[in-house]
Structures are given as C-alpha cells and as structure tokens.
Amino acid sequence: MADLLPEHPEFLWHNPDPKPSYDAVIVGGGGHGLATAYFLAKNHGMTNIAVLEKGWLAGGNMARNTTIIRSNYLWDESAAIYEHALKLWEILPEELEYDFLFSQRGVMNLAHTLGDVRESMRRVGANKLNGVDAEWLDPQQVKELCPILNISDNIRYPVMGATYQPRAGIAKHDHVAWAFARKCDELGVDIIQNCEVTGFVKDGNRVVGVKTNRGTINTEKVGLCAAGHSSVLAEMAGFRLPIQSHPLQALVSELHEPVHPTVVMSNHVHVYVSQAHKGELVMGAGVDSYNGYGQRGSFHVIEQQMAAAVELFPIFARAHVLRTWGGIVDTTLDASPIVGTTPVENMFVNCGWGTGGFKGTPAAGLTFAHTIATGAPHKLNAPFSLERFETGALIDEHGAAAVAH
C-alpha cells in the first residue's frame, strides 16, 4: 500500500535548531515578523538572521484576523503607510511566487447617520488627495454593488450611503504567511518554531542576546513583532510601551454559495463581513472592553455583531455560526501603530497595530526592516515613533480610520 501513496511535497521551510549567534533576531513568527525577515534579507542583504516563534508559525493573530486589506485611512501618515502596503500587496504574489488569493473585490464602509455621511465624504476627499482610490456611493449604488444588503428604511439604522475603495479586498492569511516563510527560508533566514523568549541579555543599555527556552542566542540587533505580547517582552527588556492588550473576536458561518461579492464594514452598527474563497461568511467587530491575554472574549460581543449582520443582510438569518475565536490585539491610545527605536540600544519595536495589523503586513515588514538595518526609520514609519506620545504628535485614527476600534 505504502508505494501507492504520493511523495510528500517539499516542505515550504526547514526547522533548524537555533545557531549560537545571529546578526539580527526577530521575535514573533507571524505575518509582521516574517515580512520583516523577508525585507531584511531581500532589501538589506541581512541573511544571517532568525525569526523566533513561541508557538507555531503564524498561529497568533495571523491565524485569527478577518483578512481585510484596505488603505482608506483619514490622516496623511496613515494613508501613506497603508497605501504603500496595498501597493505591495498588489505585487507580492508575483514577487513571492505564491498565489495567496489576494482578491481586490473592494471594501465598502457604510454610513448610517448624518455624522457618518459627513465623516465618510470628508474621508473620501482626504483619500483622493492622498492618491487612495475612494468614492462615495448613494444607497442605490450600494445595492447595485452588494445586492444582498438591506437598504430599506425598516431597520434601526438605515444605510445612508457608503465609501467604497475598489482596490481593497481580502487575501488568504495562512498562504500569506507561508509565502513569506518559504521565501525567507530560501534566502537563508532561520525560522525557529516552539522557541519562546524568556529574557534578554544586555550590556549596559545595549541588547546583545536573547534568552529562550532553547538556550541563549547572541545577536547584534533585536526586532520585536509580538503584537498582543509586546508589553510582556518590553518589560523583560526593561522599558514600557503605551499598549493595552485586548481580546478581539471573529467568527465564521458554515460554507455557502457565493452570495457576497465585496467586503462590507459598518462602523455604526459595528460588524464587518466578507465571504471567504471557500464560502464561509467571515465576520468581526470591535474589541472586548477589558484587557485580556486569553485569546477569547465575551459572548455578547459575538451576539451583537450577529444582530447587526442580520439587520444589514436579512439573507443571513438562517446561517449558522460554525466557529468563533479570539486573538490578542495591541491597542494604542491613538489607534496607530508604533514602529521604530526603543529606549534600549539595538532593540526595535513593531507593535500597536491593534485591530488592523493584517492589512499593514507588507509595509510593517518593509519599514521595520529598514529601521533595524539602518538604525533609523524609513520615511513611512518615522511618524509612528514611540516618541510621539511625548511630543504630542499623535496620529489619531480613532473613529477616523473607517472603523471604531
């Protein structure tokens, strides 16, 4: 029988043991960590580097997000970095030689109040000025693009219009991680799973090594890409981050025929919905209010987002929830990420992406790699420094970023 079975396909990456030392160590083997390692190797020729992952590759928020990609942020700094990410998403399948099902099916952000309408139109204008594709749709145009949406006035918050970004969409999150991991591996990066960081070795205020459950690894530079656990790592290294970790939940239905042609987000009744390539309806909403590292949240959050979804999409009333889950998101007070240097010499941090990290993956990797390699930020991540909390130059995307956080 055994010789009837096909050969096992090539593994996409190896599982090396950690070497005694590296030029740089990235902590966190999710999308951001892998993208950072990829750009360090490709753009900066740093191939003697390792990505340490405490669990399995891309098993944290990379496995738990709702895969939405868009760049229709209000403020210039955010539009620049997210639009750069979107442009990278457009070329990465070819560059990584991996079709990770990036589908530019558009993202719609619904408006349900006069305030929403004004905010949306302002954001469309700001987006256009920043070279981000954006348009305002009236309810009829909303219905034409997404026929299953209820635009009648028989619901509590009728649809008064929407912003629409045609180049936005979704991608297959696992495949994105595997695409980066395979290229990293080809370029000589060590991807080390089941390797948990337990501390750092410092010489004065300079980091010189990483302590792990698989021994101490010497390194010249450390990049933290640990999302919800960033504060825990920072504490080990002896500094603080203005981060609060919250549970963020999502859910999927069972498989359905294709009924939902785009991505619909509603800030006001708070749900976002797309249909995965396989057919599941994928939904998410806001974070649970309390701090949490439990990768689970409270059920009323799920209940409220489903109620919102059924009002907007009456056709979903007979669908069933197949699965719900939670991730730990690293939120900042201004709902913008932190990508830059830290108070510890040669240690760099990429965190604070909160509920929007997936879409930012390529730009996070590109800019963070630049920061680690050169010791100074790329022009795209310079505004997203830790120092902004002292200077007051916040990038306040709360409510401005087309979704409440």
Add this chain to the structure above:
Amino acid sequence: MLLISCPNCGPRDETEFHYGGQAHVAYPENPNQLNDREWAEYLFYRDNTKGTFAERWVHSTGCRQWFNILRDTVSYDIKAVYPMGALRPDTTPAAPEGAAK
C-alpha cells in the same frame, strides 16, 4: 461573559458595567512640574499586565458606582472586589502548611 460582583448590587452580567482600565493611577501631585516624559507616562502609559491586574469598573446600569477588582488577564477569573480608595488586597496564596494540600 464576565460575571462581576458589584459591591452594592451583587453578581451581575458584564453588559451592565463599563471598564475603567488600570486602578490606582493617581493624578500628578504637582502637574506644573511634570516634564513631557512624565506627562506621557500619566496620559498614555498604563500597565498591561499578563496575570493579576488591578482595574476599575463602573456599574453603569445599576448603582452607577465605581469600584476596583483584581482579575487574572489570562483566565479572566476575578480574585477580589474592593472599594475605590482602598489599597490593593494581597492575594498571594498563603504558604502551604506541611506537604499535603
């Protein structure tokens, strides 16, 4: 959903409450003397403990009173409920007497 024991109203669903974040963060005693770093600490930096965390809640749809709790941020178990202004209770388990436990 968390079941939170309001000190005034007893155990109620989480949906009756609002979260107030880290407890025991005092307003600066000499605000005029703070530098930018110290203001940043006060305004934007809060503990983000993995483990037992002292935090504030308000019973919005009940007695509308604020109170503190100690909650494990991994298991979400609530270990103590105590009034505003009180010191954080010591919840370290007593040393076991003898081997049997």
